[in-house]
Amino acid sequence: MINRRKVITYLVTIFSTYMLAVLLIQIIAPDEKILPEDFPERCPEKSRNCSFIGPESFRSGGLIELRFDTSMEKTLLEAEKWVESQPRTKVLGNWDYQYHYVFETQFFRFPDDFVINAHCENEQTVLY
Numbered sequence: 001m002i003n004r005r006k007v008i009t010y011l012v013t014i015f016s017t018y019m020l021a022v023l024l025i026q027i028i029a030p031d032e033k034i035l036p037e038d039f040p041e042r043c044p045e046k047s048r049n050c051s052f053i054g055p056e057s058f059r060s061g062g063l064i065e066l067r068f069d070t071s072m073e074k075t076l077l078e079a080e081k082w083v084e085s086q087p088r089t090k091v092l093g094n095w096d097y098q099y100h101y102v103f104e105t106q107f108f109r110f111p112d113d114f115v116i117n118a119h120c121e122n123e124q125t126v127l128y
Contacts, residue, residue, distance in 0.1 A: 054128035
């Protein structure tokens with residue numbers, strides 16, 4: 001027969017280790033706003049955790065930008081609806097033409113920044 005005390009100790013150890021790992025991830029990777037004036041033009045060279053859709057795409061399957069034949073307000077509203085429908089999402093910043101969200105992975109709660117930056121070009125809304 002399995003010793004009940006050993007099982008409880010084992011489960012408490014596993015849970016405590018998990019909670020410590022999540023806490024350390026939150027300390028090591030704090031949420032910092034990316035302000036519109038700090039919006040990056042590209043990912044750092046040799047980055048393993050950055051993806052960028054824009055003039056200089058990086059790890060994005062070759063996508064260079066998203067273009068829409070609709071108003072910037074409507075495009076950003078639809079983007080906002082989609083983001084807010086995703087689980088474990090929080091808003092870090094919401095400016096006129098830039099939104100900053102953070103998605104958290106399910107198990108360890110790693111934060112992933114998701115920034116939408118919009119501008120008009122040739123009567124189209126362009127998102128980076």
